[in-house]
Amino acid sequence: MNNIQNSDKRILFIASENIGKIKEFTQLFPKDIFDIISQPKTIKINETGRTFSENARLKATEVANFTNQWAFADDSGLSVNALNGAPGIYSARYARNDDERIARLLKELSLVQDRRAIFTSALCLAAPAGKVLIQVEGICKGLITKEKKGKMGFGYDPIFQVLGTSLTYAEMNPVQKQKLSHRGVAFSLFLQKLDVLLSSNQFMS
Ligand code: ITT
16 A cells, blocks of 8 residues: 555545444555544435445445545445345345344245355445545355354344355454455455555545
8 A cells, every 4th residue: 555644644434324334444444544434424315326336426425525525435235146136235225124134035035945146345435525536346256044154244244155165254254254255355446446546646636
């Protein structure tokens, strides 16, 4: 990562109300570049996009506009093969809370052999006033387990087993999850683009 002085640090709002995501991003972001702050509670964003990328863009630009600071958003979700990609962008709206979302998914798949699913994370960085500077997407392939396994993480973690491993996200420690997860993959692409941005004039404006 570029050599940036502390005095050049920018405030970065994480445009999210999801505590699990905010925790992961706080661990992922290089501490010397941004001071990370959670989205103001007064902002309510309607996720009207048709794709993960559109929704990430919407969240980042609205928070950047509102705060006149840098804003970063993640739109993510679980697309299940046997459900034609559902819940997909509606993953957060699939039921009222994590337990109910998991219960609904396991019920819908109770008689289904094909357990394949893909987790997607779309990330977006917007400059103050809302100009989009970075958009990337990462995925992780896996299988929906028949029951919950593991206690770590958040959301659908206990029922998403990463392809090529015997572990669900919830059985992985944060470092393991970062390495393999949709968000970890997207974030390493994001860091490559951020590095380029840091050397350009746009970061200083
Ligand atoms: P924000 O929009 O405020 O960021 P949200 O929870 O509504 O929070 P999304 O609209 O992106 O976020 O919905 C993502 C859904 O997928 C939500 O139910 C998450 O809990 C779940 N999810 C995303 N990443 C996950 C991960 O790494 N592990 C488990 N579940 C995840």
